[in-house]
Amino acid sequence: MPETVFEVDVDEDPEDQPDPIVNRWHPDTPPAATIKPGEKVRIECLDWTGGQVNNDDSANDIRDMELSPNHHLSGPFEVKGAEPGDMLVVDILDLGPFPDHEWGFTGIFDLENGGGFLTDHFPEARKTIWELDGVMTHSRHIDDVRFPGCAHPGIIGTAPSHELLEAWNEREQALIDRGPDAQTGVNHETGDDEPPLALPPEPENVLLGDMDDDKLEDAAKEAARTIPPRENAGNCDIKNLGRGSRVYLPVFVEGANFITGDLHFSQGDGEITFCGAIEMAGYIDLKVDIIKNGVEKMGTDHAMFKPGYQDPDFSDYLVFEGYSVDEDGTQHYKNGNVGMRRACLDAIDYLTNFGYTREQGYFLLSTVPIESRLAGVVDLPNTCVTVSVPNEAFDINIDPDTLADDSVVTDRSDVAKPS
Incomplete structure (x- = not known):
């Protein structure tokens, strides 16, 4: 087993971990450990909420979650000899849950606390707990579903330089300024309440490892949130970035x-x-x-990766199509986001034919390794987006032809709700 260079304790608060947690991007965060090129290491990680979610049947923890400290991450790790302009090469050898903590969770966040992609359709907090059995998973909150996971790190990335951090903050603040009022959250034109277009630095609940207190106060005012992906990779949430993958990350700091x-x-x-x-x-x-001078050699200052070989071997998909026309019939110009919404909503509604609630359908599209594609981007005025749901993830047959049979099961379990 590789040497463990970062330890966590799932029974302790984020502030009381064996190694100090980070939850922001900043170039001056002290390294938690040094790794030599070619070295294999094990890194332990809290879940992204820092242990705010319980293995129970109530969604109170999702509804009441404190979001500003998230994500709770491990590092940073200094790689000996890496310099700005190099490309860091990271091979993902293995990952999984702790042996005494073999469960996971998925949440729908309340409209008033985080929301989500379809928050206008699902405005209330909900939760599912998943049992992790080797490569397989199932949930007591969603019947007749069992599938192999596509395990991966949601976040992996390198620290920005001071110049890059400043560029991030400037461009994202400009986007915020173009959106709803920063203080009231009200759209200037319509008067409707709307979420911000980006998240500025939030100095409350900042964790920057072992940074000295006299530096932490100023750094917290400019440290970037870890919510979006950027040039350093970060929160890309790419399901295919699993075991056997090789990741190329541009280096911006020593x-x-x-x-x-x-x-x-x-x-x-x-x-x-x-x-x-x-x-x-x-x-x-x-x-x-390390690939020395890798940014220039590869001609890119963004991250790249080669996927591994551990993805589930699904072959029987039901594919839903969405176009750039929203739910009220408004035509948008080549909007893939709208197309994705429509394909997801159709898939969710379709699954209700088999007794699943719409919330269960929403959870399934988010956790089962569905395949989503920009199928067509050239034809005016619509972008075509597809969402492919694998039949093999279900213990029942969700093929459309089965709906001609009146014996389809419709009495199922339900997701966790706030008590």
């Missing part, structure tokens, strides 16, 4: 100072419920190397 965490046992393309993967605490084994 030592690279890469961070990882937000481990997922499984996820569908898009992670559409926001807390949408099967989130878990666990470990990840990595091998790290």
